Amino acid sequence: MVNRQKLTEKVLRDAVPAEGRDYQIFDTDVRGFAVCIYRGGGRAFTLDYRHAGRQRRMTFARWPEWGVTAARERAKELRREIDGGGDPLATRNAMREAPRVSDLIKRYVDLHLPHLAALNAADQRSMMEKFIGPAWGNMLVTEVSSYDVELLLNKVAEGRARPAKQKPNNRARKLQGAKPTPVRANRVGEVVRKMFAYAIKWGWREDNPAMGFRRRMEAPRERYLSQEEIARLAMALDRAEDDRAAGIIRLCMLTGARVGEVRQARFEDFNLEHLSWTKPATTTKQRRVHRVPISDEAASIVRQRRLAVVSGSPWLFPGDTLGQPVQEIRRFWARVQKEAGIEDVRIHDLRHTFASLLVSGGASLEMIGKLLGHSQMQTTQRYAHLMDSPLRAGVDAVASAFKPRPQLVHDADRSDAPANPPSQTAQRAGMKPLNAAGS
Known part of the structure; x- marks a missing residue:
């Protein structure tokens, strides 16, 4: 027989757990609303109902966290939803099973990142571990709004404090202030x-x-080496003891290639007869094969490396680890920067310098894009301002054509000259020239 009585706080306190089983006390006011008395002594509010011919039981709150009055009001809300054709238990289960942002991150990492370059994949994984996961990991995918996106990006743009690179001594470890990172x-x-x-x-x-x-405003870095700086860099590389690292820098400068492409270059990629370099898709940023011509100087570096590298090694610049190319040359570059007096120059700036020299040589933006391996023309457009010199020459030509031509002024001593030639100033001003009497 069903146990029915009006549920009150006293009824719940006085209810005695049954040995070996759970039982329910149904409320007399709300149909299906009950409290379940567990054999272990716990109490929880439930709602029994039928949906699509099936009997359902939903546990929606625990006592004493929820009082009887609050639980009864919640039961009335659920009953109205059921009477309207809803199934609150199925809705709750669907919410529990709905994918969360953590699930989205995992699937994105498994399906998308393997198709990216290793450096790009590692960078995106870092973004998800440091920013996206901590902020939204427990949220449902459907709960993230544009407002949440803006809040997250604002926080990222503010930057974060980091340990200072230059420490006054080994004991002190001061922190730099947060540096904006738009x-x-x-x-x-x-x-x-x-x-x-x-x-x-x-x-x-x-x-x-x-x-x-x-999108936040980005100020693209534009640093190009002058002819004098290029000469100082070349001298520093000539004096360097590490021929391997010096060769990497020289090849970056001579080809405009990214340092990662040069580090992972193989002898088989170069055709010295036709003076070309075919970069495999695994080493290029655009993930496509990129074939470019090379100069005689670049080909000479490849020939010198054939003599220096141990026979059987496929790498143009083999690393210290057997079977691997050079992994890092930052320390070498720091020494070269100091010796050449170009401390503010990055290795990637050699690529920009290569493009600027192409522009000065009359190369078009389309040609520069092909040599640098740009997949989008807008990337090459950053070098468009370097073409101001020929444009300025054209503007100057127009200005020169528009200048007033110099007029011939007659000599007063010549017999064919007018007795009193009017002055050019008087003519421009519309004045009559004075006669000989000066009237």
Whole structure:
């Protein structure tokens, strides 16, 4: 027989657990509303109902965290939902099983990152571990809004305090203030946008909260070596004891290649007869094969490396680890920077310098893009301002044509000259010239 009575705080306190079984006390006011008395002494509020011909029981609150009055009001809300054709238990189970951002991150890492270059994949994994996961990991994929995206990117753009690189001594470890990182915020925004594009593709949500996120202003670094700096760099490389690292820097300068492409170059990639270098897709940023011509000087470096490298090694610049190319030359570059007096120059700036020299040689933007391996023309457009010199020459030519031509002034001593030639100033002013009497 069903145990029914009006549920009160006293009823719940006085209810005695049954040995070896759980039982329910149903409320007389709300149909299906009951309290379950567990054999261990715990108490929880439940709601029994039927949906689509099936008997359902939903546990929705525990006592004493929830009082009887609050639980009864919640039971009334659930009953109204059931009477409207809903199934609150199924809805709750679906919410529990709904994918969370942590699930989205895991699937994104498994399916998307393997197709990226190793450095790019590691960078995106770092973004998810440091920013996206801690902020949204426990949220449902459908709960993330455009407002959440903006809050996250604002936080990333503010930067974070980091240990100072220059320490006054070994004991002191001072912290630098937070340095704004707007570029990092833009990159995180791109990753978030890509992640939710996959979520839409997988049917996890219908819209992309990061679509059209506010991009922070980026000030692209523009550092080009002057002819004098190039000469000092060449002298520093000639004096360097590490011929291997010096060769990497020289090849970066002579080809405009990224340092990673040079480090991982193989002898088989070079055709010295046709003076060309075919970079495999695994080493290029655009993940496509990139074939470029090389100069005689670059080919000479390849020939010298053939003599210096142990027979059987495929790498142009083999590393200290057997079977691997050179992994790092930052310390070598720091010494070269100091010796050449170019402390503010990065290795990547050699690539920009290569492009600037191409411009000065009359190369078009399309040619520069092909040599540098740009997949998008807008990337090459950053070098467009270097073409101001020929444009300025054209403007100067127009200005020269528009200048007033010099007029011939007659000599007063010549017999064919007018007796009193009017002055050019008087003519321009519209004045009559004075006569000989000076009237």
